[in-house]
Amino acid sequence: MNKKPDDVFIYPKTWINEDARGFVATVEDWARKEIISKRLEYHKEYKRLFAEKRKKLLFDIGLDKIILPEKYGGFGWNTPGRAPDMFSVFLEIGKADATIGFMAAIKSACLAIIAMEPGIDESLLDELVPKYFSEEPKNVAVILPGPGILNVETPLFMGRSIMASVKSTKAGNTVVGKDLRPTGGGADADLFCVVCADKAKKPCIAFVPSDAKGLKKGKPIKETGLNACTNADVSFEEVKVPKPYLVKRDNAVQEIYAWLNLLFGGISLGAAINFYEILYDWADTRTIKGGGRLKENPLCASVLADVAEEISSARLLGLGLAHIMAQSGDKGGVGSPSVYTFAQMIGSSMQKGALAALNHGMELMGSAGYAKEWHVEKHWRDIKTIQAYLAGVGSDIPVKMDIARFFYDLKEV
Amino acid sequence: MNKKPDDVFIYPKTWINEDARGFVATVEDWARKEIISKRLEYHKEYKRLFAEKRKKLLFDIGLDKIILPEKYGGFGWNTPGRAPDMFSVFLEIGKADATIGFMAAIKSACLAIIAMEPGIDESLLDELVPKYFSEEPKNVAVILPGPGILNVETPLFMGRSIMASVKSTKAGNTVVGKDLRPTGGGADADLFCVVCADKAKKPCIAFVPSDAKGLKKGKPIKETGLNACTNADVSFEEVKVPKPYLVKRDNAVQEIYAWLNLLFGGISLGAAINFYEILYDWADTRTIKGGGRLKENPLCASVLADVAEEISSARLLGLGLAHIMAQSGDKGGVGSPSVYTFAQMIGSSMQKGALAALNHGMELMGSAGYAKEWHVEKHWRDIKTIQAYLAGVGSDIPVKMDIARFFYDLKEV
């Protein structure tokens, strides 16, 4: 393919901030030069190269601190107005390797609640930045509300069970929870961002260092995709965390969801766009019915079109969400009911779009889509994994309930 | 329902031009006061009230001339930059009555090719404006490329058959075509905008007054929806049209498609939003399982959510398309390959979204959705009719071929 994806997946140019284009281009460059153009090598020596390329992105290019205020070494992108730019950056990362994006997105989304205007929490940033934004990659995993267990009554976040709890005393906070399933690499995490319920059953967020006493990690879990990071269940046996490590601000959980939806959407769409490039080249050279060019066959062309359409629409929707977040000031911020609802809604639909693109395209590619050598199946597994994590539990029903609650003023669901 | 749909179907406020808000609000007001709040009366005396309310919109409010340059009595909205505003206006009309919107959209889209910057054609405007923008509503129907007939080789517009042809001589142009099926009310039309093939089989556009000699209209056709306008096949038996009435500019057909997709999308989404309002009120008062409020039942809530989600996404996409059209200057204009492709793609997906909203919501409403008294089934039939017209032939396959052609550089399909 001898053109840039942006020449075909068009969008109104004014929808990305002019001054962000340079950084987006740098990340795109990294993706293409370091990984996309060297897929085979990257596949063969995945473990080593993953770590190497990731460090380059996080530190040489500086992605690690993207969310931080300038004061803490960030770019000053710590306002919701940067949402379209953030989306675009994570899309470029997703083209190269979804796991790199996934880990960075979780870190950014969790930190956003204390680093973003107007909710900057300097006392906590002062604690966390030196420890978790050093020269070696530090990983964050988030424990979101999710499935509950039969006959165990739990506090709820919009229907989802909050399985961890926190007791606050003057001395500090104590986090308790058993066999919690993180989103992200629980086995690799240096810091856990834990949604927990306080005494009043209200959700709040505790940051828990992985070396805290009483924190136990379970055995590594074999998962469908995102295989460069390893997940494990985590238990908190009366884990003490210092006072500033607990964030009790209203809507902070909603904000994490909003950012996760936006950034995960970017990653999955990036992976899907890279898939489009692979598919373009594949379809260009195949024949069908004893000689016709496969891509000129109308049925194959219509499948090719499906792929392009799913991605194009989802990308426009993602940018729409980014602008809604960017202009969320008069709605009550990124965690307000309307913005939260749209983030869940569009986030879920971006994942579906990206996955549909892969699913349809793979049907065309047959075994080439299924063999590891074409790198397609990795994108497919990675996107599915991101989607399942984002779903949390019950497929998109919790999101549907969020939508219905907002649009129809429900009280009970 | 005691809130405005725009409070829930949110979008970034900057996406509509500030100075257009007033006109959009005027049209919204018309829709609500004149029609939506008087549904039962409107249904009972449909024919009379349709004509009356329509005239109010076209002339008192001035919609008829929305596309014309100021010089011809228009608002000066005759630049692609007004696409988001046009979309919003037609969305408001669609809430009230899709047929009123449908007829106005066809007229606007057909005139756009001679009234819009940068392609303003004053010589033809001088001819048409006095005759077809008078004090009584004048209707335009468009004959688009569509299905061909077995064993008849026709010139093609991207695979679709052009069933009319034009011969140009020094004296003028002669249009020929038999039993052509217009989009719009063929029986009521005062002016036909006919896509026809010239001698070189190139598509061009002839404007043909309905009183031209040799123009024959067939019997009225019974159709699924849009029943306030009546369609009929049209034949052109060597119909002569004056020289300036033939538009041979490149991409003019693509431009008509782009505007039709945008405006039809607005109409169908408007109808869907009005359906949401009806559904909101309906669900608010019903019970299920012997007493529970229907809308609080999770399954019903998830269907309600589907309705809201389809509309929200489609509206954001529509605004995305409007901005792509508004910023089409550097791509080669509204009829350029990329903008045309996105118009077809998003246009088709807006129709699907609107129809899906109705289809799902009706499943919940049961017979209330099916009886005329609730006004739901009219929206449903109207949207379906718009969608079928837009499809032209072969469902969305011609659109898929457009997409594949653009995204994968196809030559043959």
Place this chain on the structure above:
Amino acid sequence: MNSFDEFSRPEEYVSPGIKHFRMVLRNLIEKEVMPLRRRFDEDWDEHKLIEPLFDRIMGNKGLGTQKSLFPEEVGGWGLGHSDHLGGFAYAMAEEVGRADTGFAVAFLVTLWPLLTILVEPHVNWRLAREFAPMFCNSDKAVFAAMCMTEPQGGADIENLELLKGKTIRTTARLEGNEWVINGHKLWPTNTGGVADLMAVPCTTKPGSDNPDDYALIFVPADTKGVTQGRPYEKAGMAADKNSDIWFEDVRVPSWYRAHGPGTDAKVFMKFIIPLGNVGSMGMLVGAMLNLYERLYEFVSTRTYNNRPLKENDAIAGLIGKIAGDIDVCRVIGHEASMIIDRRNKPYGKPLDSPEVIGKTRNMKKFIADTAVEDFGLAMDVLGVYGVDRDWDIEKHWRDIKMIQLWMGGKQLCQMEATRYFYNCKTL
């Protein structure tokens, strides 16, 4: 494929009797109903065209199908003790539905309430004898109606398994040897002045969830106190009239109750729901068979890219999906009818078992959803011609949406099926 009749059927299920009956019915439908069906929509209120056609299908000068369920002893065909009841019901629905599902439902709903008193082992001989002359001795079509839905509760009446009649507000009070009925029903097929006989689910004790208090009572339409409204204007289904119906101190003999405490609820569950599902499936598949016929013609004679639509690989993919769905649905419809006809076999299940109700609910929902999708798609394939009544598809599209909605609608189908599949307690 040479004809729509080549869509898959489980050949082993099809009895020679049904095969023959189908051909007779098909001839009549093709010759008399099909040529007029495009004018039904405008005939929705008066039924000037439609009524004589019903006479041909139902009355004694025609096929006489309205007497089919009555025992031979009282002048009927004795279908009530046939092992092929489900197969017959499905076949009739499919053949008539092919022309017009509104026509099919008006005709079949006449048989629906009669199922509760005419099918072994629940034959109510006294009522069979009493109602037989009305249906068996008439040259004209005679209709029955099943008055279920009430204003307040949507699908709650049909949701008998969960709510056990608790929400029924139409009351029946025994006074001497008469039932006194009061209540308000909505939407029954064959109301608006059509039906001569109504079956009315009532409660003998409002608010009770004891199945013994559920009473299914037959009410002749001309009984004092029965008032029918004007037929509703609807999106389609013109051959089927629906209206409000009010019962004000309506008195009928005490033996007009179908059976008695407990059994009324049982026969409702046994016959009304499962056979309602099977009939719905037959109508849907019938309409789909006709969709195939009309679509076949269009895609063979119209072109894209100057080639027949059906020879374009991409359009072929779409229309192939439609035909493929029809093939699948027809198999499922037959299987559902066989689930009914296995009821007396050692490996069969009772019709009021959660299995039969859950499975037929699911199958009906599956076919309805598939039909709704495929008719919508077919209209788009026809594009500008898709909305033209002369191509027949748009009319079916309007009609079959109603089939998806009736009998408690899609959501109740989902719930009753899920209840069975996952042993749920609260759905």
Place this chain on the structure above:
Amino acid sequence: MNSFDEFSRPEEYVSPGIKHFRMVLRNLIEKEVMPLRRRFDEDWDEHKLIEPLFDRIMGNKGLGTQKSLFPEEVGGWGLGHSDHLGGFAYAMAEEVGRADTGFAVAFLVTLWPLLTILVEPHVNWRLAREFAPMFCNSDKAVFAAMCMTEPQGGADIENLELLKGKTIRTTARLEGNEWVINGHKLWPTNTGGVADLMAVPCTTKPGSDNPDDYALIFVPADTKGVTQGRPYEKAGMAADKNSDIWFEDVRVPSWYRAHGPGTDAKVFMKFIIPLGNVGSMGMLVGAMLNLYERLYEFVSTRTYNNRPLKENDAIAGLIGKIAGDIDVCRVIGHEASMIIDRRNKPYGKPLDSPEVIGKTRNMKKFIADTAVEDFGLAMDVLGVYGVDRDWDIEKHWRDIKMIQLWMGGKQLCQMEATRYFYNCKTL
């Protein structure tokens, strides 16, 4: 519902023999295969765990299924002359697919090429006798492979009806009483060193579309000139090895051709495509049955809003759809197997007729698409646990995608079905 086995089957189709065989097979699968299947993925290259399990299913110290098609006269079970061939194939695929579809395909593909020489009326007795000892006298699993796909053409080899073998580049030249074979094949199941016997579609005249020039030739894997590549790394299906395979001047006796000009193409169309479809359907439905079991457990023990997932009406709608789809797919799978088993009945159709090929292609596509959708949905229902291998669903999700793709993929299914339904000429 008490067990996954209550999903609908056309009861009339199920023979007592199949019922019994299913139980024996199910026992073995549940006791020996299921406990190990979560470790198959890491065993993809070595098959240390997997190989002994194949011995149990296929070899003489186990069930001995690898001899099932061989005539009793040469030591087999004689399934080749059974009226229940389709039913057996479907049942085996369903039972084994429930545990692992990769495992199922490796086992069933062994029988696949043998169909062409062991099923009445096309039994090739000379080859039956020659190959019988290999399969019937072994304690170890012995595998066969069907080497179709070639590098250039994707699904073109499977598209025999349209292309008539024109695009096959693997050549067979008769020299004396030996065939000399040259060519390159991709992806056959049981390559990568697994198979002992291969069936290779070749052309005796490159570029010809005369079916007489299509030759199906058996090649023992250890013949000189046969080279197998390393097994591919894939997204799933670890129990099924695939590789490239090259034939360089490979010489086999002249009687290793399945039958001869014309008949080779005929038996390919008759057995490989329709039974390949039926086997695929069985595997898919088997995996879906297991999906139901695992999902049932999850939705019964995990909560949303502090109530079991299955008691939430909206989630019930989703999981009800999944179970409902399984019910429909199982009926369709059985119907497809019956289409095979009707081949010798007066109302049956020849297996190489457009009807059988078109319908089974469509049914396979229908079930595959449904399965792909439902597995994806089920993973999302499990959410954070959906991607965890311990819940088994994600593994099936990866595996069954392959079933959707194989045998020419979804598009060829669509084309072959549409060709039949609409009498297309050029698809």
